[in-house]
Amino acid sequence: MTYCVGLLLNEGMVLLADTRTNAGLDNISTYRKMFTFEAPGDRVVAIMTAGSLSVTQTTIARLTEAIETQDESRSIMHAPSMLGVAEIVGTTLGEVTHEVRGKMQRQDSVSASMLVAGQRRDGGMRLFLIYSQGNFIEATAETPYLQIGEHKYGKPILDRVITPETSLADAEKAVLLSMDSTLRSNLSVGMPLDLVVIGNDALEITRARRIEAEDPSFQQMSQAWSEALRRAFQEIDAA
């Protein structure tokens, strides 16, 4: 499994992905699920992936090849807007899913989804969730975050603290705590983590950080959160 989350806030976008991939419980590997594409001043795009690795790797490979060969109709670096970027990613993901399913016995066992976040010059920041078939939905002010993969454990904290007005610093803390709850509850989501922050109108990656398993500040935050939760639990009156 996977857990990826993206927040669309007034100050910018905060994106977080884990890196664990497993084919059965005894075949666990680390694969990057966060991919970034930049032409500073023109556009910045980040893509996070969940689902069958054969589908997501091939999709990212085709998107990368289209950029390298300057295929104007298929390159996300040529698309005129973020909507165009989402459409290219959706079309490519839908095609790859269809091809891979064609090779499988149980057709519905293969699927993948992606979060696409970014901003094009002269446009606003946008955040999309792309489904296996290539269709997609978009984050809005009412629903300022999107998740893919194992999303339930980490949802309550986001529901409680995230609004479009949340600062980037608070947002970073919130996605890390959301991931922390998921890591504790589901073994198939694992460290290290990839965190990316894209400031509004920056048109480039503002901050990218890989957080390793032994990262002392992440461990400290995780422990402080556990203690704060237990303290909060003791403080409140029972119903």
Added chain:
Amino acid sequence: MTYCVGLLLNEGMVLLADTRTNAGLDNISTYRKMFTFEAPGDRVVAIMTAGSLSVTQTTIARLTEAIETQDESRSIMHAPSMLGVAEIVGTTLGEVTHEVRGKMQRQDSVSASMLVAGQRRDGGMRLFLIYSQGNFIEATAETPYLQIGEHKYGKPILDRVITPETSLADAEKAVLLSMDSTLRSNLSVGMPLDLVVIGNDALEITRARRIEAEDPSFQQMSQAWSEALRRAFQEIDAA
């Protein structure tokens, strides 16, 4: 959907169930999912249900009929031990599931599960999770709680605060907060709630309480928890 949770603690068992049943989004009803059976001094049994209503209702009806007709081989009030109770519930649930599936086109679309908690005179408290096919697992000191239905949203709080040494008062608060997180995140889990506490060696229901949607103490706890979480979030340092 449904959310039911049972805790097996040194001081006793704490059980909580919601009551929402839906067949599609426009057909929402309230059905009890918590059923208790008592012969004070001899035994106390509580059963919580999740899954297809046609399966769970028929299973509970057959269990009740076997008690009324004093069917010695099928009455959970005659079983010599809690293991025997779990076996009767498992057998009945497995049979009903099989029968209902036989009437359906898509056989695997019908399933149900149950939590069975109780104590027989001269035996310890026991808590079982019964699957559709009738097989079951049991709570232990290492894993002192079991959940059925929509279990993920409410798991992080239980993982953080519940051990066998947790007091009944804290346990009651924990299951209500676990339910509160689930209610916020999943519309198909709904008030009112049924809470049952069975003290160790009490051999009867120690406390049973229905919590209605407008219950002021539940609303107050829910709000205090939200505020405590937000405060805890602000207090801790980012990673």
